[in-house]
Amino acid sequence: MFKPDFKKGDGLVPAIAQDYKTGDVLMLAYINEESWNETIKSGYATYWSRSRNKLWKKGDTSGMLQEVKEILVDCDDDTVIFKIDQIGGAACHEGYRSCFFRKYENGELKVTGERIFDPKDVYKK
Amino acid sequence: MFKPDFKKGDGLVPAIAQDYKTGDVLMLAYINEESWNETIKSGYATYWSRSRNKLWKKGDTSGMLQEVKEILVDCDDDTVIFKIDQIGGAACHEGYRSCFFRKYENGELKVTGERIFDPKDVYKK
Numbered sequence: 001m002f003k004p005d006f007k008k009g010d011g012l013v014p015a016i017a018q019d020y021k022t023g024d025v026l027m028l029a030y031i032n033e034e035s036w037n038e039t040i041k042s043g044y045a046t047y048w049s050r051s052r053n054k055l056w057k058k059g060d061t062s063g064m065l066q067e068v069k070e071i072l073v074d075c076d077d078d079t080v081i082f083k084i085d086q087i088g089g090a091a092c093h094e095g096y097r098s099c100f101f102r103k104y105e106n107g108e109l110k111v112t113g114e115r116i117f118d119p120k121d122v123y124k125k
Numbered sequence: 126m127f128k129p130d131f132k133k134g135d136g137l138v139p140a141i142a143q144d145y146k147t148g149d150v151l152m153l154a155y156i157n158e159e160s161w162n163e164t165i166k167s168g169y170a171t172y173w174s175r176s177r178n179k180l181w182k183k184g185d186t187s188g189m190l191q192e193v194k195e196i197l198v199d200c201d202d203d204t205v206i207f208k209i210d211q212i213g214g215a216a217c218h219e220g221y222r223s224c225f226f227r228k229y230e231n232g233e234l235k236v237t238g239e240r241i242f243d244p245k246d247v248y249k250k
Contacts, residue, residue, distance in 0.1 A: 002229060016153065023149065024148065025206055028139060028199065070228060073227050073229055075224045079224075081150055099204075100198065100206050102198050102200075
């Protein structure tokens with residue numbers, strides 16, 4: 001059974017979440033071996049949260065799960081792409097469709113992405 | 126002047142190279158502050174080679190440079206997308222258009238990507 005090469009990045013490799021229909025890159029997070037196994041088993045993107053240091057099923061809090069349609073692996077086995085169906089239409093915790101909602105221009109960042117929800121409505125304490 | 130947050134990943138953040146026309150993800154590599162400055166200044170994707178531990182202007186050996194058309198930054202300032210025009214049509218040192226030329230299927234990897242050149246013709250010793 002193939003597994004990504006988790007040795008290189010201290011047990012973590014980057015996983016790019018890409019919209020399986022539009023090709024838009026929605027986010028990048030990290031997976032460890034447990035995340036990989038869980039993603040394969042469940043069919044939903046499951047990352048490793050570096051800040052909380054725990055398994056992170058994307059959308060567990062917000063309901064905005066990522067159904068994995070296809071997995072691509074790079075030539076060095078140390079990066080993967082999850083081609084996903086983003087439930088709810090937004091991957092970013094700030095409410096944007098993509099975490100990459102800002103464009104660099106002449107030294108500044110300019111918001112160009114589409115906002116889908118207000119985080120205050122979704123992440124209630 | 127905006128800069129990515131290089132502190133988190135030991136001075137490196139991942140940079141996703143994405144075809145500016147098709148949206149295909151071609152590769153992922155890492156940049157440090159010097160790479161960032163050089164990419165902005167030159168207009169060509171310049172990474173940091175973790176294996177060679179030096180600045181790496183993509184395509185310097187093969188001629189297959191990456192002209193940067195747009196830069197997107199994620200919500201945490203710790204990942205960037207270079208939307209590029211891939212000169213020569215191939216980003217992967219194995220001759221494929223994309224480094225993500227293999228698909229994971231039932232525990233195995235299956236080549237699904239398009240091969241543009243034979244590495245033996247390009248990387249002569």
